[in-house]
Amino acid sequence: MPIRSFSSGLDDSTANRSIDNDAPAGLRQELIDAIYLIFERVGLDESRLHKIITQSLGMQPSGNPYGGFRYALGRDIAKVPWQRVYDLIIRLRAEVPTLFHEEYRIVVNRLLAAYKIAWDLEKDGKLHRVLPSAAQSQVEAAFRELSHPRFASALSSFREAMAAYDDRPQRGRDACKNIFDALESVSKEIFGMPTATFGNVLVEVRKQQSMAAETSSVLQKIYDMANSHFRHGMTTPFTLKPAEVDFVLLSCLAGILLFVRL
Numbered sequence: 001m002p003i004r005s006f007s008s009g010l011d012d013s014t015a016n017r018s019i020d021n022d023a024p025a026g027l028r029q030e031l032i033d034a035i036y037l038i039f040e041r042v043g044l045d046e047s048r049l050h051k052i053i054t055q056s057l058g059m060q061p062s063g064n065p066y067g068g069f070r071y072a073l074g075r076d077i078a079k080v081p082w083q084r085v086y087d088l089i090i091r092l093r094a095e096v097p098t099l100f101h102e103e104y105r106i107v108v109n110r111l112l113a114a115y116k117i118a119w120d121l122e123k124d125g126k127l128h129r130v131l132p133s134a135a136q137s138q139v140e141a142a143f144r145e146l147s148h149p150r151f152a153s154a155l156s157s158f159r160e161a162m163a164a165y166d167d168r169p170q171r172g173r174d175a176c177k178n179i180f181d182a183l184e185s186v187s188k189e190i191f192g193m194p195t196a197t198f199g200n201v202l203v204e205v206r207k208q209q210s211m212a213a214e215t216s217s218v219l220q221k222i223y224d225m226a227n228s229h230f231r232h233g234m235t236t237p238f239t240l241k242p243a244e245v246d247f248v249l250l251s252c253l254a255g256i257l258l259f260v261r262l
Contacts, residue, residue, distance in 0.1 A: 023085035
């Protein structure tokens, strides 16, 4: 794709993706260019494209806008609150024929990465918070493993965790609580202990020597952290920083995959 075809390879696309409360002016204008590239390829009438974008941004389209449709869209998108730019990205995907969904996703994500935006457009047509590629692989692996009917309860908690993690603003406590609930649910299913706590499961893990002592010790520390910071028996208000939320999420994902594959 010609959009950012040279500069997109200069930086790690997952590095420093920390902007989650802005849509920079340059991004807005490049987005219009990218939208035109895609929609000219699929043959969408420019007048209709103008109406869709303008009305989805909450404005009244002109039948013959000053400077032409493309100029008018660049002017209009510059005026809206930053959240509306991301609404537009999602809205326009519904107008893209299925054959071009991946092309649209690649173009949009190149721009988001270039401006260090903390979101990527995923194949489900929604914006998700960016994780390093290795971590994203863990998320996808956990989703596949939990799709088995026996893990239905864990999958529900897992989905709630990811929704809280992706929310604007991020709901850190809900993300941590639900991903840990998913870990606990999986562990109880694997060990056939439906009424147990995660602590009870770890006692059984040690008794059966199901994993290295150091591994069970790490899981115990995560359990202690959960009880102190974000579960029902938490002893302090939730104060974990975003990087610590990432740590809890990824640690629990690793724990889920560990138990499933025992």
